[in-house]
Amino acid sequence: MNRTPRMAALGLAAALALAGCSSSGGKKATESSAAPGGKANTPSMTVALVTHSGPGDTFWDLVRKGAQAAAAKDNIKLEYSADPDGTKQASLVQAAVDKKVDGIATTLAKPDAMKGAVGNAVKAKIPVVGLNSGSDVYKNFGMIGFFGQPEKVAGQAVGDKLKSAGAKKPICIIHEQGNVGLEDRCNGVKEKVPATQIVYVNGNDLPSVQSTVTAKLQQDKAIDWIVGLNADITLNAVKAKKAAGSSAKVGTFDTNADLVKAIQGGDVEFAVDQQPWLQGYLAVDSIWLYTTNGDTVGGGMPTLTGPAFVDKSNVDAVAKFAAAGTR
Amino acid sequence: MTTATADEGDGRVAARPAYARLLSFPAIGALIGAIAVFVLFMAVAPPFRAIDNSGTILYQASTIGMMAVPVALLMIGGEFDLSAGVAVTTAALAASMIAWQWSLNVWVGVLLSLVLALGIGWFNGWLLQRTKLPSFLVTLGTFFILQGCNLAVTKLVAGGVTSPRITDIDGYDSAAAVFASDISIGGLHLEITLLFWLVLTVVAAVALTRLRIGNWILASGGDEASARAVGVPAARTKTGLFMFVGFCAWLLGMHTLFNFDAVQTNMGIGNEFIYIIAAVVGGCLLTGGYGSVAGASLGALIYGMTNLGITYAGWNPDWLKTFLGVMLVGATLINTFVRRQAAKR
Numbered sequence: 001m002n003r004t005p006r007m008a009a010l011g012l013a014a015a016l017a018l019a020g021c022s023s024s025g026g027k028k029a030t031e032s033s034a035a036p037g038g039k040a041n042t043p044s045m046t047v048a049l050v051t052h053s054g055p056g057d058t059f060w061d062l063v064r065k066g067a068q069a070a071a072a073k074d075n076i077k078l079e080y081s082a083d084p085d086g087t088k089q090a091s092l093v094q095a096a097v098d099k100k101v102d103g104i105a106t107t108l109a110k111p112d113a114m115k116g117a118v119g120n121a122v123k124a125k126i127p128v129v130g131l132n133s134g135s136d137v138y139k140n141f142g143m144i145g146f147f148g149q150p151e152k153v154a155g156q157a158v159g160d161k162l163k164s165a166g167a168k169k170p171i172c173i174i175h176e177q178g179n180v181g182l183e184d185r186c187n188g189v190k191e192k193v194p195a196t197q198i199v200y201v202n203g204n205d206l207p208s209v210q211s212t213v214t215a216k217l218q219q220d221k222a223i224d225w226i227v228g229l230n231a232d233i234t235l236n237a238v239k240a241k242k243a244a245g246s247s248a249k250v251g252t253f254d255t256n257a258d259l260v261k262a263i264q265g266g267d268v269e270f271a272v273d274q275q276p277w278l279q280g281y282l283a284v285d286s287i288w289l290y291t292t293n294g295d296t297v298g299g300g301m302p303t304l305t306g307p308a309f310v311d312k313s314n315v316d317a318v319a320k321f322a323a324a325g326t327r
Numbered sequence: 328m329t330t331a332t333a334d335e336g337d338g339r340v341a342a343r344p345a346y347a348r349l350l351s352f353p354a355i356g357a358l359i360g361a362i363a364v365f366v367l368f369m370a371v372a373p374p375f376r377a378i379d380n381s382g383t384i385l386y387q388a389s390t391i392g393m394m395a396v397p398v399a400l401l402m403i404g405g406e407f408d409l410s411a412g413v414a415v416t417t418a419a420l421a422a423s424m425i426a427w428q429w430s431l432n433v434w435v436g437v438l439l440s441l442v443l444a445l446g447i448g449w450f451n452g453w454l455l456q457r458t459k460l461p462s463f464l465v466t467l468g469t470f471f472i473l474q475g476c477n478l479a480v481t482k483l484v485a486g487g488v489t490s491p492r493i494t495d496i497d498g499y500d501s502a503a504a505v506f507a508s509d510i511s512i513g514g515l516h517l518e519i520t521l522l523f524w525l526v527l528t529v530v531a532a533v534a535l536t537r538l539r540i541g542n543w544i545l546a547s548g549g550d551e552a553s554a555r556a557v558g559v560p561a562a563r564t565k566t567g568l569f570m571f572v573g574f575c576a577w578l579l580g581m582h583t584l585f586n587f588d589a590v591q592t593n594m595g596i597g598n599e600f601i602y603i604i605a606a607v608v609g610g611c612l613l614t615g616g617y618g619s620v621a622g623a624s625l626g627a628l629i630y631g632m633t634n635l636g637i638t639y640a641g642w643n644p645d646w647l648k649t650f651l652g653v654m655l656v657g658a659t660l661i662n663t664f665v666r667r668q669a670a671k672r
Contacts (some may be wrong), residue, residue, distance in 0.1 A: 025496030026430025056478045056488040056592030200644045204596050206587050207520075208634070211387035215635040218383060219374040232489070232591055239587070243383070243516060258492070260588065325487055 039075055042292045045103065047284055049095035051132070052089050052109040053082040059230060059276050063132065065326060066280030067105070074288035079147045086110025093117035096126075096324050099176055103127045103287030105280075108134025108141070109180060115141060127290050131283040132276075133181050135302040145297050147282040149274035149306035151181045155188015157307045158251060158272055161181045162193050162225055165249070165269075170196045170225035170241070171216060175203030175233045182229050185253055189227055197223075206236055213240035217248065228252040231259035231271070238267045255310060261324040274306030276324045353610035354622030356665035360658030361625045361632070368636035375639045379514035386517075388631030389524040392581045392624045393604035396527045396600070397572040399623030402536065402606050404463035404568045405615030408451060410469035411572055412598030417473045418444045418580030419590040420481055423490040426498075432486035433498035441577050447473070448573025453567025464538065470599070477592040490590045501586075506578075507585035520582055524624065527575060531620040544568065549616030605630055608658045629658050 037173025049067050053060035053134065071078035079101065081092045089110065094117040096104050104121050107112050108130055121128045122142035130138035130146040138146040147295055162170055170193055172186035190196040199216050201209045217223055226241060226248050234252035236274055252259065253273045262268040282303065289295040297303055310318050321327040368375040375384075389484035394411055401408055418440045426436030447469065455465050478488065485491045493499055509518045535541040547561040554561050584590055607613065608629055609622030633655065637647055 025493060025499075026427050027491070041670075047560070054593055055474065057483070058488055058591060059486045061482075066584055198644055199638070200647050201599070205390075205598055205601075206583055206590075207390040208387060211383050211631075211635060212638055214383045215374075215380070215638040219639045219641060220573045232589075236587065256489070268520060325357070 017150075023071035039073060040288070040292075042075055042288070044075050044077060045288070045289050046079060046099075046101045047071065047103040047105065048079045048081070048099075048101045049280070049284065050089060050092045050096060050104065050106040051080075051082040052077075052084050052086070052107050054084045056080075058232060059254055062256075062276040063280040066277035067284045067309075068280075069277075069326075070281045070288070074285060076284060076288060078284065086113030090114050090117040094120060097121045097124050100124070101126065102291060103284075105129045105131055105283035105287060107132045108137060111137045111141075118143070127287055129283050129286050131279045132274075138302070139300070145283075145286050145288070146302040147279050147297075147305055148302065149272075149304060150302070151184035152188040154253065154272050154274065154307040155185040155190075156192055157188075157309075158185075158227060158253070159189040159192025159196075161251070161270065161309070162189065162227075165212075165225075167193055167225045168195060169220070169222045170227055171199050171213075171223050172196055172227045173199050173201055173213060173229060173233055173237060175201050175209070175229060185229055186227075190317060196227075201233070203230075203233060209233060209236045209238070210240045210243065213237050214244045217241060217244035217246040221246075223248050226250045230254045231256040234268060234271075235259060235262060238262060255318070255322060255327060256323040257325070260310070260315060260319050260327070263310060263312065264319065266312075270309050270311040272307045273310045273327070275308065275327070276305075278305045331663055334613075336642040337535065344409075353619035354625060355610075355619060355669075356663070357609040357619075357622040357625035357629065357658070359665060360661045361629050364629050364632050364636065364658065368632060368640060369493055372636055372639035372641070375636055379516075380639070382516040382518070384635050385521050388628045389518065389520040390579060390582070391494055391598075391605055391630055392524040392627030393520060393527060394572075394575055394602045395609070395623040395627045396524070396531050396620055397568070397575040399606035399609060399611050399618055399620055399626075400531055400544060400604040401565075401568045401572055402603070402611040402613070402615060403535070403618040404453065404544045404565055405550050405551065406565055406568065407466060407603070408569060408572050409466040409599050410447070410451065410473055411576060411602055413468075413470055413473040413477060414444060414447055414573060414576035414595075415580045415583065415598070416477055416590060416592065416595040417447070417603055418577040419594075420477055420490050420592065421582040422581065423493050423584055423590065424481065424484045426493050426496050427491040428484050430496070433493055433496050433502045435498075436493070436583060437502055440580070441574070444573040444577035444580070445570050446498045446573070447576075448570035449566060451572075452562075452569040455565065455569075456562045474596065476532065481592045490584070490592075492589055502581070503568050503585040506581040518582075518586075520543055520579075523582070524627075527578075528620055528624045531571075535620055540564070540567075545616060547615075601630065604655060608655060626658075630655070 051060055053193040053239050059302045067078055081090045093106055097120050104126055111134055118128055118141045128143045130143045135146050135148055135150045172189050174182050176182055186198050201212045213228050226237050228237050231254050235258055238250055250268045252268060255273050258269055286297045318327050374380050398411055421443050422436040425439050426433045451466055451469055455462050458520035543559045543564045546559045547564050551561050605626035606623040609626030611618030633651055
């Protein structure tokens with residue numbers, strides 16, 4: 001008779017009995033990140049939100065939550081799909097067109113790949129809005145609005161902030177090679193502070209990120225600022241800075257609850273907040289406004305959700321929303 | 328009629344010169360490659376020479392080496408595990424979410440995560456034996472299953488794509504001390520992963536070269552049918568190897584969790600290839616039946632030295648992946664050349 005399963009079960013029971021329950025921490029009974037609000041009495045409609053997100057990205061999780069909040073308010077059935085590959089993302093948009101959805105919100109990180117599918121949606125008289133990326137091309141594609149932050153502008157804003165802080169030699173950490181938006185951010189910083197160096201890391205491997213950033217700080221002691229391009233990478237860079245014994249200051253693009261705490265604790269000087277939750281919310285809500293009342297938002301111009309800075313002066317106001325998972 | 332004495336004319340028992348014996352070790356190519364990479368960066372990268380910075384290189388190498396060791400053993404046994412990278416993340420997510428969801432002591436999450444990691448390894452081995460499919464396909468399936476579960480379960484439990492923070496749960500501090508402690512000797516900063524890596528390397532190397540299980544691994548990888556015919560429990564051996572990969576994935580997952588406090592669900596994707604690269608650079612054949620655990624660890628060291636050496640040298644980061652590829656191909660070519668030279672002698 002095979003005793004392995006029985007032994008495993010015994011071991012499991014022993015482990016549970018030994019360790020027992022925790023007297024502190026853990027999940028709180030009332031934790032929720034849902035946005036408040038009533039529900040519209042307009043007819044039900046279906047909206048497809050198609051992004052270039054990879055699986056399991058904190059930033060895109062916030063975009064989706066915002067879209068879901070708007071959908072819940074507007075009596076919309078939201079269909080979310082995503083693929084970081086441009087041609088595959090275009091196929092997802094085409095699938096939404098084929099399903100005859102009532103509206104499409106999509107990102108244009110790879111505009112050339114997306115052009116055909118978005119054009120087909122416009123031809124099919126489906127209102128399409130852009131969000132997050134593509135502020136410079138969305139009008140050419142026949143989209144009715146755009147919600148996001150021009151990445152280069154955001155980069156330049158960070159560059160200005162570094163310049164006024166007296167930065168001499170910043171590094172900008174790119175965690176996904178070949179991502180146009182990330183390159184734009186760093187290029188924007190570099191335009192304002194030409195001494196900025198770009199450091200590439202493998203964003204899927206935290207120990208590797210820490211080692212690479214630590215090595216860079218050890219290699220060049222003159223580095224006085226570290227700019228991360230998302231919250232998780234930046235929090236990792238804070239560890240790297242400590243490991244390298246560097247006195248460099250840290251700034252970042254994008255926020256999450258832990259990053260907000262890091263600003264409060266003084267480990268991070270500032271974050272550029274492009275308000276991803278708001279991008280998702282406005283994109284879906286604008287389709288509802290257009291369909292139910294013929295409204296367009298932005299007057300033919302992109303509606304900017306950023307760049308806005310979160311720093312010591314205003315972080316406490318943001319903190320409670322970050323804790324709820326909407327900032 | 329004259330008869331030649333064994334030591335005169337019988338090539339089968341002739342003594343081989345010391346250098347030829349040395350060249351026959353699977354890890355020797357990796358050792359030469361590691362020395363070459365080390366010398367190169369010592370020459371071109373001043374920070375590489377600073378002893379204080381060695382800890383950074385060793386940390387990078389150790390987190391790869393901890394997985395390269397079991398992956399190498401598995402490859403010597405004739406199989407692949409493409410789920411090794413995401414399994415690390417699965418283990419970390421499981422430990423944190425179990426403890427957080429039910430407000431349990433962190434150690435309960437850690438131990439249940441170990442059971443899960445071993446279970447994943449067992450499942451890979453069992454499925455391989457039942458289906459007779461190549462491990463490449465079986466573990467590719469597991470890779471996708473785990474990647475999907477990492478995302479879906481985390482969103483279900485934590486309401487987001489990052490594991491919940493468990494720093495305020497009982498047992499956290501002791502678990503962090505076990506899995507994520509470090510020590511500073513002078514200016515040299517060493518993480519506990521270095522100890523894990525060395526212990527795993529020694530244990531696996533002894534098992535492969537000194538114990539009966541080592542013969543079973545080599546036999547299973549060389550010719551499974553013949554191995555079975557002479558009584559080698561090939562199925563159990565391979566399942567055990569998959570479970571060892573699971574154990575090491577758990578160990579690295581625990582370090583990642585307690586060192587960084589939170590883990591994102593998209594972590595680990597693509598790392599399985601780095602582990603395989605380290606094993607191949609270290610002298611393991613893709614066809615199985617040949618290789619070295621010490622070589623795989625040297626492969627991890629080569630990867631760590633190259634990756635950070637490029638940064639220390641201040642080379643243009645746009646070319647980082649190119650430099651890395653050239654270095655790794657170079658190390659592999661040295662390895663192959665050495666093995667061929669050994670075969671000639």
